[in-house]
Amino acid sequence: MTKTVAIALLGLSLMVGNVAPASAAPCKDAKGKFVKCAPKPPVKKAPCKDAKGRFIKCK
Secondary structure, three states: OHHHHHHHHHHHHHHHHHHHHHHOOOEEOOOOOEEOOOOOOOOOOOOOEOOOOOEOOOO
């Protein structure tokens, strides 16, 4: 019984331990100092199409 409880606690601690570093992703420069993260590049939009599948001018 104690072996299964120990395995369960170990698994739980591993899952909880992996959540915190993934949520915080600070940016660092070449020297290892924390800096403000650069903005993400804008997502390129796909060309606009009408209901028949023909390309149209996007609004």
